[in-house]
Amino acid sequence: xxxxxxxPGGEDMPWGEVTPEAARRxxxxxxxxxxxxxxxxxxxxxxxxxxxxxxxxxxxxxKTKEELLHRISRIGHDKxxxxxxxxxxxxxxxAERLADAVRSFVRWxxxxxxxxxxxxxxxxxxxxxxxxxxxxxxxxxDAAVRAIIDEGVAAGEFDVPDVPGTTVAVLSLCIDVxxxxxxxxxxxxDEVGALYADLVLRMVGVxxx
Amino acid sequence: xxxxxxxPGGEDMPWGEVTPEAARRxxxxxxxxxxxxxxxxxxxxxxxxxxxxxxxxxxxxxKTKEELLHRISRIGHDKxxxxxxxxxxxxxxxAERLADAVRSFVRWxxxxxxxxxxxxxxxxxxxxxxxxxxxxxxxxxDAAVRAIIDEGVAAGEFDVPDVPGTTVAVLSLCIDVxxxxxxxxxxxxDEVGALYADLVLRMVGVxxx
DNA sequence: AACGAGGGTGAGCAAGCGCTTAGAGCGTCT
DNA sequence: AGACGCTCTAAGCGCTTGCTCACCCTCGTT
Numbered sequence: 001x002x003x004x005x006x007x008p009g010g011e012d013m014p015w016g017e018v019t020p021e022a023a024r025r026x027x028x029x030x031x032x033x034x035x036x037x038x039x040x041x042x043x044x045x046x047x048x049x050x051x052x053x054x055x056x057x058x059x060x061x062x063k064t065k066e067e068l069l070h071r072i073s074r075i076g077h078d079k080x081x082x083x084x085x086x087x088x089x090x091x092x093x094x095a096e097r098l099a100d101a102v103r104s105f106v107r108w109x110x111x112x113x114x115x116x117x118x119x120x121x122x123x124x125x126x127x128x129x130x131x132x133x134x135x136x137x138x139x140x141x142d143a144a145v146r147a148i149i150d151e152g153v154a155a156g157e158f159d160v161p162d163v164p165g166t167t168v169a170v171l172s173l174c175i176d177v178x179x180x181x182x183x184x185x186x187x188x189x190d191e192v193g194a195l196y197a198d199l200v201l202r203m204v205g206v207x208x209x
Numbered sequence: 210x211x212x213x214x215x216x217p218g219g220e221d222m223p224w225g226e227v228t229p230e231a232a233r234r235x236x237x238x239x240x241x242x243x244x245x246x247x248x249x250x251x252x253x254x255x256x257x258x259x260x261x262x263x264x265x266x267x268x269x270x271x272k273t274k275e276e277l278l279h280r281i282s283r284i285g286h287d288k289x290x291x292x293x294x295x296x297x298x299x300x301x302x303x304a305e306r307l308a309d310a311v312r313s314f315v316r317w318x319x320x321x322x323x324x325x326x327x328x329x330x331x332x333x334x335x336x337x338x339x340x341x342x343x344x345x346x347x348x349x350x351d352a353a354v355r356a357i358i359d360e361g362v363a364a365g366e367f368d369v370p371d372v373p374g375t376t377v378a379v380l381s382l383c384i385d386v387x388x389x390x391x392x393x394x395x396x397x398x399d400e401v402g403a404l405y406a407d408l409v410l411r412m413v414g415v416x417x418x
Numbered sequence: 419a420a421c422g423a424g425g426g427t428g429a430g431c432a433a434g435c436g437c438t439t440a441g442a443g444c445g446t447c448t
Numbered sequence: 449a450g451a452c453g454c455t456c457t458a459a460g461c462g463c464t465t466g467c468t469c470a471c472c473c474t475c476g477t478t
Binding site: 037038040041121124125161162165166168169172173175176177179180187191192195196198199202203205 | 246247249250330333334370371374375377378381382384385386388389396400401404405407408411412414
């Protein structure tokens with residue numbers, strides 16, 4: 001409160017970059033509501049209520065309900081792409097980088113599965129322009145994964161007959177984690193990440209220990 | 210029209226068992242609308258309009274909009290479970306049966322991806338009782354796949370450190386096909402089925418040619 | 419002390435929602 | 449022929465929706 005210089009949470013806090021504080025509270029409330037009930041089933045009154053504000057307060061910070069979804073989707077996709085690119089740009093063999101990418105990508109979809117659910121499954125609720133913008137970000141995610149697999153094949157590490165198809169399958173597998181993962185379930189995000197990294201290495205023909 | 214004895218399409222026609230014809234037309238219209246826009250964003254007027262009827266006609270055949278979703282979900286899950294069980298009960302090695310299950314399950318999710326999308330992604334829109342009923346059907350699908358993998362492991366065909374986890378991953382991979390598959394896209398349903406069968410065999414440690 | 423700016427509220431509007439009702443049309447039995 | 453039963457419609461009810469508007473309260477600045 002008194003330390004006004006720094007945004008609470010900084011880099012680590014998921015929505016740390018969103019200011020002012022009331023706008024962030026509304027956005028966090030929207031993520032929860034959208035994840036629980038879906039975009040169309042969520043009312044602006046519900047979002048405002050969760051943030052402890054009146055319905056009208058929402059429109060001081062966001063022009064429409066759709067703008068809220070777009071902001072969430074944009075920030076989420078930026079983060080997801082950043083994770084994939086960081087792993088792709090790392091050092092090590094293609095197998096190590098692919099495992100790293102899958103592990104961190106899955107962990108994000110599990111740990112932040114409420115956000116991920118909104119980001120991955122509410123795409124069609126966006127307006128045409130906003131949707132096109134997000135689709136482009138997904139294309140870049142696809143390219144990042146495909147690049148690792150291409151390099152693994154070129155280096156003779158991987159045995160992959162169908163690189164584009166396998167890329168789609170790998171991303172699809174990771175993304176769907178956000179649909180079924182439950183924080184109260186038996187598995188931790190780390191465990192799922194490790195399991196999936198192993199499964200993906202098998203898919204590209206790497207013999208694991 | 211004049212041949213009143215037989216339901217059009219019979220076993221092959223997806224919604225052949227739904228009678229009378231007006232009820233089926235409404236149901237097909239609802240599947241299309243729910244798949245395109247989502248359950249909550251679809252209006253009863255839209256469904257009735259697609260079926261060429263007035264909004265009130267819907268309520269002659271279905272008590273509520275939710276009952277429509279339930280009927281779709283129930284029939285779809287029954288069909289999906291039937292596909293998995295048929296493959297599981299077939300003869301041949303565990304590897305052959307697993308490949309068969311994945312191939313036909315994926316093909317269904319690709320060919321009938323509008324239906325599958327509704328069936329797989331609108332679960333939360335169901336009321337508590339209907340949801341519980343569908344969740345039970347999913348549990349049985351999980352059990353069918355797990356049984357094949359268990360047998361493969363017992364027979365020494367498969368190398369699977371985490372059977373429950375791998376089962377979830379296999380089902381998740383297949384189900385997510387309905388999200389990204391596009392009939393106008395580059396791949397046919399058969400091609401995706403064949404690719405995925407191969408990928409899943411790799412996941413369970415079967416050396417493919 | 420006065421002020422302007424901006425975050426916040428209570429009340430409410432126009433539109434659209436799921437669903438109901440009264441009654442018309444029509445094929446099928448007795 | 450006439451009554452019945454079933455399907456379907458036109459009209460509309462009560463309610464909720466996304467969003468707006470007139471106004472208030474709390475500031476830092478002058």
